[in-house]
Amino acid sequence: MAERLEIEELMNAPRMKMFRKLGAHLRSRVRGLAVLFLFGFVIGYPIAGESIDWIINQSSLIPEDTQIVVLQPLELVLLRLQIAGYIGIMLVVMSLIWDAARYGKNLELGFEIGSVGKGLWALAKSLTLAIAGLIYAWEILIPFLLDYLHEDAADVGLQSTWHLQAWIGFLISLALGSALAFQVPLAVLIALRGGLVEREILTYYRRHLWFASIVVGAMLSPPDPLSLALIAAPMIVLFEFALLIDRIIPQ
Template identity: 40%
Template sequence: MVTNLESNIDELLSSPGGKLLNELSSLMKKRARIFAIIFTSIFAIGYPLAAEFISWLVSEETGLKPSSYVDVITLHPVELVLLKVRISLFLSIMVTGILFVVEMARLLSKSETFHERLIEADLKFPNPNILALFLIFSSILLMISGSLYAIKYLIPFLLDYLAKDALSAGLSTEWTLTNFSGFISSLLFASALGFQVPVIVYLILKFEIVQRSEFTRYRKHIWFSSVVLGAFLSPPDPLSLVLVAAPMIILFEISLFFHKVFHQ
């Protein structure tokens, strides 16, 4: 039984897929120390920057915190430290992850074993073209637009409304630092993701996964789905839901309009 297992392992490792895994493993081992240094360096730089970011976030200059009647507080001694660690870790993982993917793609594009495997599977390594670059640029531009919408309009309006609502009920308004930053980050993420609707609609119509007539026929269902998605992405209050879902619906309709204009 042990002999059979060893022979199966040897057979797997000698196969094209096994050779590719071996090659990837050796490449990752060679660069593990470099990525560890990058991760640690970004974390070390990110920790003091996180402190500056939090100070900026709760300051009156940002316009996010209703200044006159809201206090942002910490409930335990290490809450601020843990939040700075979380922000630094997120920044380290994001930057290191992007660099890792780029480096692996670069190394794979030069790997003979990888190209042999692609030929065997009758696949082609994707080459960037104008359409792909345009979609990447559009996606980044829409993500920035969604973030600006959240920072300039959505978040200040919601925070001011919620604070005044509590004040009208005779309540003092104190938000914990973790909940305050979590509320803002969830709305930022929801807006940045929601603004990707035009790219998603374009790709669906481009590759004819769904016809435009079907989008039109099931318009109400798509609107309802946008509201449901907004409920998952936004904080748990009806106003946030509407303000996150509404741009998705508007962008969906604009996407269909432009598709109709340019494909008549």
């Protein structure tokens, strides 16, 4: 009887009510998110074509003595579909950030602002962090990994011949993986300031969240340990940075 009362008390707690309300809201948004993904996919297809043309003409992304080859007739089409899918996913993620900021129960920004303003504030921060992630990928991560892979092949006397879809897929995975990884501090601060989770819970499960960052990094990065580390490490650092910001800046 006592256990039943404890369970009922837990289920009626304000935070559990908030999570149930959030779950109901997400279920009501499934159709809208699907439409948003489809919209991003449709507009992303021609954008993907322009992006592929631009990447191919970037000599800095092709090490010396490296050939880019096409192995399948539909390779470019499949690659454009893949990139368009990534664009659709990015729009869905931004929409979820909008929702989380707009409907956060206690989200305080340090100034008076309505729910729409909170959503716009979160989107602006999300875009800023995404751009920072893309700069990190394009200026640091991608050049380092391309040189490393090229030199690794050259050291054993192999000529580098890169498959077009694998090469551009590698670049896009790193770029978008970095853009998503840089959303960690915004997600943590929205969760903390919006009353979705307490700071003590995040600190208590810190190591579990670090491991989750490695798992997510493996999902976002190409399948090699070095890429995984260079994606997961910024996520862990930014997670700790968000906790530090939450500590030193009062709500």
